[in-house]
Amino acid sequence: MAEQNIAALLPAPSTPLSLTAVPTPAPEKGEVLIKNYCIAIQPLDAKILHAGYTGAGNLQSFPAVLGTSLAGVVEAVGEGVEGFKAGDRVVADTGAYSGVPEKNLRQGCWQKYVIAGAKSVAKIGDASFEQAVLVDFPLQTAVAALHNFLGMGKPGTGSADEKVLIWGAGGAVGSYAVQYAKSVGHTVIVTASARDTDRQKSLGASAVLDYKSPDIVEQLRPHGPFRYLFTGSGDPASQKALAALLQPAGGSFASVLGGDVELPENVTRVYLPFSQVSQKEEHAVFRDWWYGDYLPKVLTEGLVQPVKFEKREGGLGALWGATKEVFEGKIRGKVVLNPQD
Numbered sequence: 039m040a041e042q043n044i045a046a047l048l049p050a051p052s053t054p055l056s057l058t059a060v061p062t063p064a065p066e067k068g069e070v071l072i073k074n075y076c077i078a079i080q081p082l083d084a085k086i087l088h089a090g091y092t093g094a095g096n097l098q099s100f101p102a103v104l105g106t107s108l109a110g111v112v113e114a115v116g117e118g119v120e121g122f123k124a125g126d127r128v129v130a131d132t133g134a135y136s137g138v139p140e141k142n143l144r145q146g147c148w149q150k151y152v153i154a155g156a157k158s159v160a161k162i163g164d165a166s167f168e169q170a171v172l173v174d175f176p177l178q179t180a181v182a183a184l185h186n187f188l189g190m191g192k193p194g195t196g197s198a199d200e201k202v203l204i205w206g207a208g209g210a211v212g213s214y215a216v217q218y219a220k221s222v223g224h225t226v227i228v229t230a231s232a233r234d235t236d237r238q239k240s241l242g243a244s245a246v247l248d249y250k251s252p253d254i255v256e257q258l259r260p261h262g263p264f265r266y267l268f269t270g271s272g273d274p275a276s277q278k279a280l281a282a283l284l285q286p287a288g289g290s291f292a293s294v295l296g297g298d299v300e301l302p303e304n305v306t307r308v309y310l311p312f313s314q315v316s317q318k319e320e321h322a323v324f325r326d327w328w329y330g331d332y333l334p335k336v337l338t339e340g341l342v343q344p345v346k347f348e349k350r351e352g353g354l355g356a357l358w359g360a361t362k363e364v365f366e367g368k369i370r371g372k373v374v375l376n377p378q379d
Contacts, residue, residue, distance in 0.1 A: 040073070040113055044377075045149035046354040047101040052090040055148075055358050056101070062151045063144045065116035070156050072130055075110040076167035077147050078347075079357075079373040080175060082311075084365040087358075096137040103146020106134045106314065107175045109167035110152075112159075119156045127162050129170035129333070130154035131178070133317045148357060150377050158316055160329040163338040168374050170337055172345040175313050176210035177336065178328065180270070181218050182312040183292040186324045188266050192332075196223035200265040203258065203283065204228045205276045206249065207238055210345065210372065211294055212270025216241045217342050219266070227261045229254065241343065255282050267291035272309075274299045281305040347372040353379030 043062040046055040065071040083104045085091040112126040122128070132145035132154045144153040162170040184190040190202075202219040206212045207228035219226045220242025229249035230238050238246045247257050262283060269276040272295025280291040281301045288304025296309040316325040336342055348369070350356045354377050363369045 040071070040151055043149060043151045044354060045103050045143075045146070046357050048087065048097075048104060050100050051097075052088065055087075055354075057354055058101075060143075060149065063153045065114055065119075065153060067117040068119060068156055069116040070119060070122055070128075070130070070154050070159050071113040071115070072108065072110045072128060072152050072154055072159075073113045074108045074147065074150055074152050074377045076171045076374055076376055077105055077108050078168075078171050078175065079360050079364050079375075080105075080107075081364060084361040087361050088365040096135045097142065098137050099139040102139075102142050103134065103148050105147030106145075107131045107171055108147040108152055108154075109162065109171040109174075113151065115156070122156060122159060122161075127164075127167075128159050129162050129167075129174050129337070130159040131174065131313070131316060132158065135311070135314060136317060148354060148377070150354075155317075157322075157325060158329060160333045160337070162334070165337040167376075168347055168349065169344055172210075172347055172372055172374065173214075173337065173342060174333060177214040177218070177342065178316070178333075179211045179294065179312040180215035180268075181328070181332070182315050182321075182324065183268055183294075183308070184215060184218060184266060186315060186321060187308045187312070188268070188290065188292050190219065190224075190266050191222050192327075193218075193221040194223060198223060198225045201225045201227060201262060202266045203262070203264040203268070203280070204243075205267070205269040205280060206230070206271030206273075207241075207243065207246075208234050209270050212268075213238075213241055214342060215268050215270055216243055221341070224266070227258065227264070229258075249276075255279050258283060269293045269295075271295075272297075277301065277307060281307075345372055347374050349373075350375045351379060353377055 040062045109129040134146040208230040228243045235246040272293045290306040292308040
């Protein structure tokens with residue numbers, strides 16, 4: 039039987055968290071109850087917590103539970119669930135930000151026991167909980183943008199004659215975008231800081247250009263034309279640069295951020311919370327491939343480079359301080375914690 043559940047409740051926007059004893063939810067039809075052993079501090083969650091950001095969280099009422107991804111052990115399965123049993127080590131994404139308050143309280147990941155839809159759960163084999171949760175969120179963001187929305191193929195199906203531009207490849211999402219595009223078979227060009235050149239080439243980049251160069255767009259043109267363009271930073275300058283590179287014909291690029299950016303009429307910016315698309319039934323084909331095939335293979339076969347991270351002690355009680363440091367840019371790299379501590 040599950041122990042007492044504890045959740046880090048957000049009582050109201052931009053208020054301190056309240057560690058509260060809450061009921062342990064029972065899995066309903068098609069659901070899995072997971073004992074939560076690892077969550078990662080995501081910039082989005084830190085922004086929701088400390089700035090009251092509402093652009094992607096879709097929180098409709100309070101109290102609320104933040105966090106949409108976790109790694110842990112299956113505690114129980116609901117009716118009709120096949121392929122999972124108690125004791126399985128898994129990583130999962132939830133519909134905590136779906137806009138349904140009841141779902142948020144059951145599926146928000148800043149608590150000890152979390153409900154997830156079985157279709158959004160993947161087995162991780164012997165991979166560590168930390169690597170599983172750290173890889174899933176940013177890799178899914180990159181792959182959903184490139185594969186599901188820009189139309190890039192699956193690994194091994196592409197051609198080196200088609201070129202990919204990843205702007206802002208230094209972050210987690212950008213780095214995974216580089217690795218995925220290379221695994222598909224494309225030639226990958228990236229912008230990153232000059233000190234990151236060697237690492238980017240080890241990930242698969244053919245050329246690394248310094249995004250700070252005042253003439254970066256002109257430096258990039260000879261490397262094109264680009265079939266796929268993606269900004270892992272999402273800032274207005276990067277969006278305008280990609281739009282310029284698409285001229286004169288125009289086209290589409292994907293961005294991790296939206297914003298009020300003036301772009302040419304012949305350019306389409308593809309932006310949405312890419313890490314949440316698997317929660318929508320309209321993307322069922324992508325979801326089934328991601329959780330049933332690609333993600334388990336990535337984790338069990340080590341197909342991407344491991345993520346460096348810092349593990350904070352203190353469990354859920356460490357969330358407020360850790361997220362504040364992430365929000366204020368005081369932490370380089372990823373931070374994880376164990377809600378069971």
